Structure formats: structure tokens, C-alpha cells
Amino acid sequence: MAEAEMARRAPRQLTEMRDVYDLLExxxxRPGMWVRGSSLQHLDSMLFGYHVALRVHGAKEELDFRQGGPFADWLWPRLGYEYESSLGWAVEIERAAEATDRPAIELFFELLDEFRAEQGQPGA
Incomplete structure (x- = not known):
């Protein structure tokens, strides 16, 4: 999403969200409101809770962010890994961000945009 569009858009209510991508937007x-310390490990935990809620309530939405899911499978070669990291995508993105002296949450959203664009997902 363009920064100018983000700056103009007001936050949405939970009832207005359709899927995990709406939540991620x-x-x-406002990352500080949703994710303590902008930690991707906290974001990963939040997304795991989202995944559990989907299963508990029988929702049909597939979650791309689970271990071994589409996002992780796409990410490993992008970060230079031949195989999936047992530490998970959040830790590995945080490591990559630290190595380049960037905020991890910023790198996550950059990678997310690339992933969605390559997957042909709307809103990417």
C-alpha cells in the first residue's frame, strides 16, 4: 500500500475486516498498537492465534503464515536458505533486518508486498 494512501486512511473496525490481509493492513x-515492540515474533504469535480461531470456528480461510505455509515457502529462497528454517519466518526476517540495520516490521511488510504481488493477490 502506498504511504500516502496509508497516511490518509483511517483505521477500520474489526467488523470491517474480511481476512488476515485486512488485519495485516x-x-x-499502526504497528505499535497491534504488536508489542514491533516484534515479528509477537506478530507471528498473533497470527497463530488467528489460525487457531479459524480452525475452532470452522472458517474456510487458509492462512499463508503458518510454519511450512505459502509465505514461509516463498521466503526461504528470498533470504538465501535452501531449506526451511526451524526458527520460523519471524525470527529469520528479524535476523535479516538486523543485518541490514532496518526495522524488522518494515522489512516484513516489504516482503509481504512482494509475496502478494508474485501471488497475484488483490490489494498487493
Whole structure:
């Protein structure tokens, strides 16, 4: 999402969100409100809770962010890994961000945008 668009857009209510990507756009808009310390490990935990809630309630939405899921499978070669890291995508993105002296949450959203664009997902 363009920064100018994010700056103009008001936060949405939970009832207005359709899927995990809508939720992630709210996190992008105000990461400090959603994710303690902008930690990707906390974001990963939040997404795991989202995944559990989907299963508990029988929702049909597939979650791309689980271990071994589409996002992780796409990410490993992008970060230079031949195989999946047992530490998970959040830790490995945090390591990559630290190595380049960038905020991890910023790198996550950059990678997320690339992933969505390559997957042909709307809103990417």
C-alpha cells in the first residue's frame, strides 16, 4: 500500500475486516498498537492465534503464515536458505533486518508486498 494512501486512511473496525490481509493492513497502519515492540515474533504469535480461531470456528480461510505455509515457502529462497528454517519466518526476517540495520516490521511488510504481488493477490 502506498504511504500516502496509508497516511490518509483511517483505521477500520474489526467488523470491517474480511481476512488476515485486512488485519495485516491495520497492523501496518499502526504497528505499535497491534504488536508489542514491533516484534515479528509477537506478530507471528498473533497470527497463530488467528489460525487457531479459524480452525475452532470452522472458517474456510487458509492462512499463508503458518510454519511450512505459502509465505514461509516463498521466503526461504528470498533470504538465501535452501531449506526451511526451524526458527520460523519471524525470527529469520528479524535476523535479516538486523543485518541490514532496518526495522524488522518494515522489512516484513516489504516482503509481504512482494509475496502478494508474485501471488497475484488483490490489494498487493
Amino acid at each position: 491495520e497492523v501496518r497502519l
